[in-house]
Amino acid sequence: MPSQIKPTDRIFVALDTTDIELAVSLAQHLAGLVGGVKMGKEFLTAFGPDGVRRVSACGMPVFLDTKFHDIPNTVASAIRAALPLQPFMINIHASGGRAMMEAARDAVLEAESPRPLLIAVTVLTSLSDQDLDEIGLKGPSQDRVVALAKLTQSCGLDGVVCSPLEIAAVRQACGPDFKLVVPGIRPTWAAAGDQKRIMTPRQAVDLGADYLVIGRPITGADDPVAAAKKIAEELA
Numbered sequence: 001m002p003s004q005i006k007p008t009d010r011i012f013v014a015l016d017t018t019d020i021e022l023a024v025s026l027a028q029h030l031a032g033l034v035g036g037v038k039m040g041k042e043f044l045t046a047f048g049p050d051g052v053r054r055v056s057a058c059g060m061p062v063f064l065d066t067k068f069h070d071i072p073n074t075v076a077s078a079i080r081a082a083l084p085l086q087p088f089m090i091n092i093h094a095s096g097g098r099a100m101m102e103a104a105r106d107a108v109l110e111a112e113s114p115r116p117l118l119i120a121v122t123v124l125t126s127l128s129d130q131d132l133d134e135i136g137l138k139g140p141s142q143d144r145v146v147a148l149a150k151l152t153q154s155c156g157l158d159g160v161v162c163s164p165l166e167i168a169a170v171r172q173a174c175g176p177d178f179k180l181v182v183p184g185i186r187p188t189w190a191a192a193g194d195q196k197r198i199m200t201p202r203q204a205v206d207l208g209a210d211y212l213v214i215g216r217p218i219t220g221a222d223d224p225v226a227a228a229k230k231i232a233e234e235l236a
């Protein structure tokens with residue numbers, strides 16, 4: 001049963017670029033048509049808080065894909081430093097452990113209302129079961145994802161990032177209110193590119209995704225506005 005979020009609000013467009021003018025132009029054109037934009041390490045390292053402010057000035061809610069992973073005090077301080085940007089959503093790595101996640105949660109709770117959603121990355125989808133073995137984590141990866149999602153929930157965070165193929169298992173383990181943020185989304189009419197474990201927007205939402213992170217199917221389209229509208233229609 002899909003959560004009650006407006007179809008357009010589910011879509012977060014990944015601004016994976018070091019071209020600030022392109023990022024601002026996309027944000028201007030997509031404002032009101034999608035739920036927001038996601039800025040990750042590439043954008044944040046290149047443009048920092050000023051870049052985020054320029055994009056959010058277009059009226060776009062912002063998902064700061066910071067993926068913090070450090071000692072609890074440092075992560076909590078970094079979250080506090082991000083709060084003036086008033087992100088809609090911010091993330092950390094669940095593998096940083098309970099103390100780190102709880103410190104991040106406490107920092108987020110200091111935000112003015114509405115506070116950002118605090119989301120954890122479980123297992124990077126780029127890691128195979130063999131990679132997990134090499135870093136001392138026992139596979140299969142889906143078991144690790146579910147275990148880390150449960151830990152995330154018990155630390156009081158709002159949800160996790162997961163691949164389309166993990167939606168059903170995490171939803172079942174963590175219940176209806178835990179937010180699932182899902183990249184690897186491809187409409188039938190878009191190229192898969194380097195994404196391997198893909199699903200259409202409709203399939204992902206029907207399985208229980210709350211927010212969809214979509215990059216190239218929108219940003220790489222000849223007409224990004226038309227592509228965003230088409231995806232929203234498919235979700236309606």
Ligand code: C5P
Nearest residue numbers: 014016125183184195213214215216217
């Ligand atoms: O262009 P595309 O739709 O593949 O972009 C997906 C976005 O989601 C990128 O910013 C990518 O870094 C991010 N992401 C992902 N898979 C993950 C975590 C994040 O594709 N497991």
